Amino acid sequence: MTAAQSTDAGKQRPRTWPAILLIVLAVIAIIAVIWRVDTVPRTDDAYAYADTIGVSPEVSGKIVTLAVRNNQAVKQGDLLFEIDPRPYQFALQRAQAALAQLDAQIPLTQRTVNAQVFSADAARSAVVRAQTSAKQTGDTLARMEPLIGKGYISADDLDRARTAYRAAQAELAAAQAQARQAEAGVSSVAALVAQRAVLTAEISTAQLNLEYASVRAPFDGRVVELRTSVGQFVSAQKPVFTLIDTRHWYVIANLRENELGNIRPGTRATVYLMSNTRIRFSGSVDSIGFGVDPQDGSGTANGLPSIQRSINWVHVAQRFPVKILVDHPDPEMFRIGTSAVAVLQPERRDNRDNRATANGAPS
Template identity: 25%
Template structure:
């Protein structure tokens, strides 16, 4: 641009000399050099930070298509570089093994639900068993209490029988004395009857009294024998009642210490198994649901779809090839068309003057004669020279002769009615100028230079 302006100055100067407006002396001969120095100092040096410029590159993301499942590719309905919509099928993996897995897990889910019903039925049965065991314990305790009462009653009967026997034995002893006395009196009367000392009526009365006393004695002796029988039976009743009480006590102890503990443990285990819940769902059913959901997801992933609008590049995948969910192996490259990144490289010594929101003009080799308006979106304060790669080696130290790599500035292109910005191909190059708030007088020179460049793009490849 300095040369161009200098040539313009020389042309005007030559015209003025030819028209004899100014003389051709040493001053005017040296004036082009002075003109160049003035342009350099007044315009072109301030223009470096007032309107910094740099090369532009268009970037597009390349999505590495890696399926989430492994299998054999059976269909590839897309073609390379053909436009695709989001959700279009890129390729199809054989879904049969994954469909079999889904069917298997659906059957397992149905079986799990049935098992839950069986667990709940078992829990109810165990609870009923505990209830029945408690009822049996109550019956056994009642039997034990009844046996204790029977023991008390039998012992009371035994004591009563023993008292009756003692009374009967006392009566027998008393009647024995009376019978012996009546016998002696009767014998005496019998001995006196022949002599007439005793009359027959006295004999008859003595006989009747003796017979009556003997009858009473026999009755009393029978009462003693009956009392013995009653005592024997009462003792047997006491023994039987004690045995029954012991048996009832053992039954209570057995239920309390063995059966009740066991059935309660079984009931608790059955209740835990039947009521192991996550929210409103049994844990086993929830597990089966999650496994089925995972299998259904895998089945859906056998159809690999376009993540966005775009196209496939480098199509080398063929039906019959086996693919795997291996993150270091790419099976297809997909280029989205919904995002275009435009960045300009700004030299480090002027990047401090660049701020987000500043106006930018961009020209592309792809579109000669056009100037695109843009805005500074953000500054990228890192470049490949400043990146530390994870490694076991020590990074190289900065050297004196190292090159100065520009920093990237991301641009946001304004809407253009003539050119669809999203169709800019990745790798398109050009030049951009950022118009800062410094040295505004130099902006016009930069605009002229930029437009000269875009017109030169017609003839300079």
């Protein structure tokens, strides 16, 4: 080897170190990324969310007062809108008048019933008297019939005894018929009392419907999707607009399935909204989704969330929604659907096991 060749080899050998250094740095970077993803899952596939209800009246009618406007914030108990109360006021007055009339009728009917009961008692007493008279005349006839053959009584006396017996039997039959008629005529106020209970229930229903004519906010919220005005006829159980429940705000973070191992309800998280990335909000995991649309062409259960995979021709980890409850949300910043970023701080399983052992719980 000549001196020139040695010099060239010495110049080429150091050039391999930059490449080796780059490879080592890349490996370290990959390891750091994997460790970071495993210990502090982070995703920008997230959005703000709050529960909503469709505000529906309990009764039908025409809107006479609309106390809110679209996107307005309301407090619990605030008047939202009022339905024409006059039909329900009239129904209440009618039921109250019917109850007053019935209350006046019940004492009169009770007096009539008392008279009917007295007549029935008198008729039963008349039956007893007729039975006694019939028995007495029967006994007299039985004593007289053996005496006619011995000449102790005349035929006329026997005929009069038989006539008296037949008359007593007829009087008994008439008294019994009159007693049955009197007992059948005895009425009762029980039906009127039952009718009173029905009217009382109708009054309660009318009062409730009159109360329902004024629709109030069930909780603190914000009115959205308001597309009506005064004069619109609304139907019961049909939503008029949507009310966002602003008492609780959430961030729905779609995390890869291989990032869920150490995440539990209560796991702390930090979130921020893309509308203002400078402000951070703390929160905790409320729940973790247990079902998504697999998107493989097979049938799915109704209502499962559909989360698009980013690369369809490569098998990638499925994402599941993690619901994060924000501790102190800014009501002016949070809007449903606002893009967000979520960073979770899951507790490692070995740390949980160590703490559980220290507390005396089984590991």
